[in-house]
Amino acid sequence: MSITHLGTGSRGNATLLSSGSSHVLIDQGFSGVQLEKRLNMLDVAPSQLEGIIVTHHHSDHGGGALIAQKRWNIPIFANHRTTAELGLLHEYTHTFEPLDVLEFGNGISLLPVPVPHSGADNVGLIASHGGERSAIISDLGSWTDELVHHVRGCQHIAIEANYDRQRLLYGPYPSSLKDRISSRGGHLSNAQTGSFLNQVCTDATRTITLMHLSETNNAPHLAESTVLFAIDEVFEGDINISLQDGPQFSHFIGRRDGDGFATNAIQRILRELP
Numbered sequence: 018m019s020i021t022h023l024g025t026g027s028r029g030n031a032t033l034l035s036s037g038s039s040h041v042l043i044d045q046g047f048s049g050v051q052l053e054k055r056l057n058m059l060d061v062a063p064s065q066l067e068g069i070i071v072t073h074h075h076s077d078h079g080g081g082a083l084i085a086q087k088r089w090n091i092p093i094f095a096n097h098r099t100t101a102e103l104g105l106l107h108e109y110t111h112t113f114e115p116l117d118v119l120e121f122g123n124g125i126s127l128l129p130v131p132v133p134h135s136g137a138d139n140v141g142l143i144a145s146h147g148g149e150r151s152a153i154i155s156d157l158g159s160w161t162d163e164l165v166h167h168v169r170g171c172q173h174i175a176i177e178a179n180y181d182r183q184r185l186l187y188g189p190y191p192s193s194l195k196d197r198i199s200s201r202g203g204h205l206s207n208a209q210t211g212s213f214l215n216q217v218c219t220d221a222t223r224t225i226t227l228m229h230l231s232e233t234n235n236a237p238h239l240a241e242s243t244v245l246f247a248i249d250e251v252f253e254g255d256i257n258i259s260l261q262d263g264p265q266f267s268h269f270i271g272r273r274d275g276d277g278f279a280t281n282a283i284q285r286i287l288r289e290l291p
């Protein structure tokens with residue numbers, strides 16, 4: 018199974034999981050046109066999506082979900098709060114409870130795990146394929162023991178590193194917004210992400226992707242160096258950073274179409290967003 022972020026950040030999020038002819042999207046925070054363009058770079062059409070799992074209703078994650086239902090009749094999977102907040106169409110919506118396993122074609126399965134994010138009922142996702150697991154988690158101000166339990170030992174972990182503490186503190190945001198971002202229901206700072214990863218990385222963890230970086234309060238070199246410092250003792254694999262204008266690369270877990278286990282080689286995407 019391949020995992021490809023079409024883009025992550027406060028201007029839109031979507032991540033494509035593909036196994037053979039099965040394609041599943043996590044979040045749809047883009048316009049219909051943008052989604053189509055970005056999928057097109059991976060030779061996938063929106064109508065080929067088996068489903069879209071929406072983590073929570075904030076517009077950068079769910080703002081394009083209704084468009085996807087209306088334009089391409091794509092089934093949406095979301096919890097009750099997210100379904101209600103986004104006004105999703107009942108005939109194309111499947112609601113799930115925390116920890117319900119969602120099964121898709123060609124062995125893709127997803128487990129939604131609740132995460133603390135104020136004003137929303139957000140979930141992180143553990144994607145499984147061929148006995149291997151990948152965590153995809155963003156928009157959380159803190160974490161629970163339950164989340165640690167499910168992420169620990171994943172072969173691949175994609176997680177937000179939203180802000181650098183100093184940049185947020187001395188940056189241009191009003192103090193009420195600074196407080197909200199850094200609260201327990203806000204977003205993870207680079208240092209918090211490092212500390213979480215320190216708890217969940219094991220010898221099985223091969224790759225990490227940092228995502229949903231703030232363009233105002235963070236920079237790729239700050240996120241990477243802060244996280245690397247925190248996980249120096251427990252992780253020897255590769256770290257990549259997913260930016261707003263993807264897709265930039267794919268990771269692989271589980272089985273690769275027909276040819277045994279994935280090597281987890283990272284594959285760069287060379288085409289540019291038109």
Ligand SMILES: [Zn+2]
Nearest residue numbers: 026027077156
């Ligand atoms: Zn977000």
Ligand SMILES: [Zn+2]
Nearest residue numbers: 073075134156
């Ligand atoms: Zn959010």
